[in-house]
Amino acid sequence: MIAMNRQTPTLSVSSFEEFLEFEIHSQVRHEFVDGNLFVMAGGTDRHDHIANAFRAHLFFAAQKQQFRVHGSDMLIRTPDEIGYYPDAFIVTDSSLDTPRVKRQPIIIIEVLSDSTEAIDRGEKLHNYRTIPSLEQYILLNQNNVIADVYSRNKDGTWQHQILEEKSVLQLSSIGFSLPLAVLYENLPAVSS
Numbered sequence: 001m002i003a004m005n006r007q008t009p010t011l012s013v014s015s016f017e018e019f020l021e022f023e024i025h026s027q028v029r030h031e032f033v034d035g036n037l038f039v040m041a042g043g044t045d046r047h048d049h050i051a052n053a054f055r056a057h058l059f060f061a062a063q064k065q066q067f068r069v070h071g072s073d074m075l076i077r078t079p080d081e082i083g084y085y086p087d088a089f090i091v092t093d094s095s096l097d098t099p100r101v102k103r104q105p106i107i108i109i110e111v112l113s114d115s116t117e118a119i120d121r122g123e124k125l126h127n128y129r130t131i132p133s134l135e136q137y138i139l140l141n142q143n144n145v146i147a148d149v150y151s152r153n154k155d156g157t158w159q160h161q162i163l164e165e166k167s168v169l170q171l172s173s174i175g176f177s178l179p180l181a182v183l184y185e186n187l188p189a190v191s192s
Contacts, residue, residue, distance in 0.1 A: 009036035016081045020101070023075075032083035033123070040085060041115045045188045046142045050111045051087040053183045054140070058090065061176050067092045067106070075101045076108070082127050087111045087140075090174060093133065104133040106173050111140045125150065129158060135173045145184045 012035050013019050019032040030037040043051075051071065058069045072085045088109040089102070096103040108128055110120045120139055128137050129150070139148040145165040150158050163169060167180045 007038065010039050011037045013037065016077065016083065019083060020075075029085055031085065032081075033127075034082070041113065043111075044113065044142065046190070047087075047111045047113055049187055050140050050142055050183050051109070053185070054109055055088050057178055057182070058088070058176065061174070062090075065174060067174055068094070070102060076105055076128075076131075077101050077103050078127050079130050079132070080127065084124060084127070090171075092174070103131075105131060106133055107136045107138065107171055108134065109138045109140060111142050113142060121148075136171065138169070140183065143190060145181055147180055 010030060011022070013022060013032075014035065016032065019030075019037060022037065023030060029040045031040060032038075055069050055071055062069050068091050070089050070091065072087050074085070074089075076084050076086060076089060078084075083101075086105075086108045089105040090107040091097070091102050091105050093104045094102070110116075110124065112120055125137060128134055129152075135152050137150040139150075141147070147163040147167070147169060149161045149163060149169070151161070152158055163180050165181050168177050169180050169183075170177045
């Protein structure tokens with residue numbers, strides 16, 4: 001999949017392993033798409049608050065069940081050798097994992113920002129859906145209490161649902177639900 005709506009790449013490398021070696025020594029993180037490294041966009045306090053709230057609520061549930069919650073410091077590797085750092089994701093099977101790279105997420109969460117929304121809705125939606133273990137891809141809007149939830153059906157097709165403020169976010173694969181509005185509690189004000 002060609003990188004869509006991206007700035008000029010920082011560097012091109014020949015393999016995922018070469019990307020990982022470069023990333024170990026880099027002072028900034030990059031996403032790896034089609035052999036190209038792209039500097040990750042910076043976040044906002046609202047973006048960070050929503051991602052942290054999601055991870056915090058799931059972390060305590062994970063302690064009682066057999067799944068792990070990861071944040072944006074952990075890399076996901078797709079079957080097509082693309083590497084992303086999602087805002088949050090859940091893994092139940094770590095058999096193909098390394099300490100830095102996860103391959104079998106069941107749920108991926110991205111918090112939308114103006115600079116990354118087109119990539120999250122286009123390129124990442126396409127590439128994440130190639131991961132056989134993935135059951136849900138969730139996009140959380142940082143300015144409004146809205147979530148786009150993409151769920152894989154048993155027949156492999158995908159269903160799209162839009163949740164709003166009074167909705168409950170259902171993560172059925174791990175038996176977890178949370179009122180969507182909880183993720184937005186005490187959210188920092190929109191800066192002008």
